[in-house]
Amino acid sequence: MTTYTAINLIKYHERGPISPDYFQTVKLDKPNANAGELIVKQTYMSLDPAMFGWMNADTDSYMPPVELGTVMRSFGIGEVVESNHSGFNVGDRITGMMGWQEYFLSNGEGLEKVDSSLPDVDILSVLSLPGLTATQGLFNVGKAKSGETLVVTGAAGSVGSIVGQLAKADGLRVIGIVGSEEKANWIVKELGFDGAINYKSDELDAQLAALAPNGIDLFFENTGGPIQHLIYNRMNEHGRIVLCGLIAGYEKGEYSAAPSWMNAIRKRLTIQGFVMTDHFHNSQALLEKLAPYVLEGKIKHRSHVLTGLESAISGLNLFSTGGNKGKLIVKL
Ligand SMILES: NC(=O)c1ccc[n+]([C@@H]2O[C@H](COP(=O)([O-])OP(=O)(O)OC[C@H]3O[C@@H](n4cnc5c(N)ncnc54)[C@H](OP(=O)(O)O)[C@@H]3O)[C@@H](O)[C@H]2O)c1
Structure with a gap:
C-alpha cells in the first residue's frame, strides 16, 4: 500500500x-x-x-x-x-x-x-479508558465501601457498566440509571445490578425511594439530566458525588443547572469532578486494581x-x- x-x-x-x-x-x-x-x-x-x-x-x-x-x-x-x-x-x-x-x-x-493476550476489542472496552475511569472514579474519588448504596447514571455504558460491576463485587448495593428497558434488563439480569431505573419512565422519585430505601451514599454521575436532582436529594450524610461526565449536554452544548448547594451543606457531601488525563501516569496501579476483577470474570461487557x-x-x-x-x- x-x-x-x-x-x-x-x-x-x-x-x-x-x-x-x-x-x-x-x-x-x-x-x-x-x-x-x-x-x-x-x-x-x-x-x-x-x-x-x-x-x-x-x-x-x-x-x-x-x-x-x-x-x-x-x-x-x-x-x-x-x-x-x-x-x-x-x-x-x-x-x-x-x-x-x-x-x-x-x-x-x-x-x-x-x-495482555485479550482481543483488541476487549482491551479497548475494559482495560483502557472505560476501566481506568471506572476504577479511578469509584475507588480513588468515590471511596466506595462495602454495604453502601451506589447510584450510577449511564449505567449500561462502557464506564457505567464497569462502575456498577466493580461496586457489586465489593459488596455495595448498586442501582443503575439507563435510557431503555433493554438496557435496564441487561444490567440487572446479566450484570447483577440490584436495580435499574429507565430515566424515560414515570414516577422516578418513587422508583428511587423503592430501590434505595436507606438513601444513597455514592452517586457516580455520567449523564446529568433531570434525574440528577432526584438522586442528589436522596444523598445520605457524608455521601460522595463523583462527577465523571454530563453527556446529556454534549450535543446541545449546554448544561442544565445543578441542584442547590444547600443539601451539600446539610448532608456534608463531597462533590468531586475528575478527568483521566490527570491520572494516566497512574494507569499501572489502576490496572493492577482492575485486572483481578476481570480475571475472576466479574466484569462483563x-x-x-x-x-x-x-x-x-x-x-x-x-x-x-x-x-x-x-x-x-x-x-x-
Ligand atoms: N472524566 C473522565 O475522565 C471520563 C472518561 C471517560 C468517560 N467519561 C464520561 O463518562 C460518560 C460515559 O462515557 P462512555 O464512554 O461510557 O459512554 P457510554 O455510556 O457508553 O455511552 C453514552 C450513553 O449516554 C447515555 N445518554 C446519552 N444522552 C443522555 C441523556 N440526555 N440523558 C441520560 N443519558 C444519556 C446513553 O445511554 P442511555 O441509552 O442509557 O440513555 C448513551 O448510550 C460520559 O459522560 C463521558 O464523557 C469521563
Missing part, C-alpha cells in the same frame, strides 16, 4: 448532531519510519463522548481542541508494521492516541505496548463495533441517542 486514509476535522462543533461536513476524508502517502520512528497499522479505534469536547473551539478545557485541518483525535490499538525505534519491534501490539487514520507514524512518545473509518462520523451520534449498546469502537 502506498497511500492510506485519514479523516481531518475541518469545522468546530457547537451544537446539534454530528454531520459529515465537520470532516474531510483524505488520502495520504504512506510514510517511512526514519531513525527513532515506527509505524503502527491501527486495527480498532475507540469512539468516546469526550470527542464532542475535542471538536469544540473552547480552549478552556482539560485538553486543547483538535486543530482544524488535522487528523481527528482518538485512542486506538494496532500493530507495529515498521520500526526504526529501539523500543519497538515489528509485531508489537500498541495502544495510544493515533487519531482517525489507518496508519500512524510515531517517535514512540505516548505509545504503550499491550501486555458489550462492545458496539462499527466497520470502516468513515463510520466514526455518524457513529458519534449514537452517544446522544443512546443507540450504542456498550463500548463504541470502529474496526478499520
Whole structure:
C-alpha cells in the first residue's frame, strides 16, 4: 500500500448532531519510519463522548481542541508494521492516541505496548479508558465501601457498566440509571445490578425511594439530566458525588443547572469532578486494581463495533441517542 486514509476535522462543533461536513476524508502517502520512528497499522479505534469536547473551539478545557485541518483525535490499538525505534519491534501490539487514520507514524512518545493476550476489542472496552475511569472514579474519588448504596447514571455504558460491576463485587448495593428497558434488563439480569431505573419512565422519585430505601451514599454521575436532582436529594450524610461526565449536554452544548448547594451543606457531601488525563501516569496501579476483577470474570461487557473509518462520523451520534449498546469502537 502506498497511500492510506485519514479523516481531518475541518469545522468546530457547537451544537446539534454530528454531520459529515465537520470532516474531510483524505488520502495520504504512506510514510517511512526514519531513525527513532515506527509505524503502527491501527486495527480498532475507540469512539468516546469526550470527542464532542475535542471538536469544540473552547480552549478552556482539560485538553486543547483538535486543530482544524488535522487528523481527528482518538485512542486506538494496532500493530507495529515498521520500526526504526529501539523500543519497538515489528509485531508489537500498541495502544495510544493515533487519531482517525489507518496508519500512524510515531517517535514512540505516548505509545504503550499491550501486555495482555485479550482481543483488541476487549482491551479497548475494559482495560483502557472505560476501566481506568471506572476504577479511578469509584475507588480513588468515590471511596466506595462495602454495604453502601451506589447510584450510577449511564449505567449500561462502557464506564457505567464497569462502575456498577466493580461496586457489586465489593459488596455495595448498586442501582443503575439507563435510557431503555433493554438496557435496564441487561444490567440487572446479566450484570447483577440490584436495580435499574429507565430515566424515560414515570414516577422516578418513587422508583428511587423503592430501590434505595436507606438513601444513597455514592452517586457516580455520567449523564446529568433531570434525574440528577432526584438522586442528589436522596444523598445520605457524608455521601460522595463523583462527577465523571454530563453527556446529556454534549450535543446541545449546554448544561442544565445543578441542584442547590444547600443539601451539600446539610448532608456534608463531597462533590468531586475528575478527568483521566490527570491520572494516566497512574494507569499501572489502576490496572493492577482492575485486572483481578476481570480475571475472576466479574466484569462483563458489550462492545458496539462499527466497520470502516468513515463510520466514526455518524457513529458519534449514537452517544446522544443512546443507540450504542456498550463500548463504541470502529474496526478499520
Ligand atoms: N472524566 C473522565 O475522565 C471520563 C472518561 C471517560 C468517560 N467519561 C464520561 O463518562 C460518560 C460515559 O462515557 P462512555 O464512554 O461510557 O459512554 P457510554 O455510556 O457508553 O455511552 C453514552 C450513553 O449516554 C447515555 N445518554 C446519552 N444522552 C443522555 C441523556 N440526555 N440523558 C441520560 N443519558 C444519556 C446513553 O445511554 P442511555 O441509552 O442509557 O440513555 C448513551 O448510550 C460520559 O459522560 C463521558 O464523557 C469521563
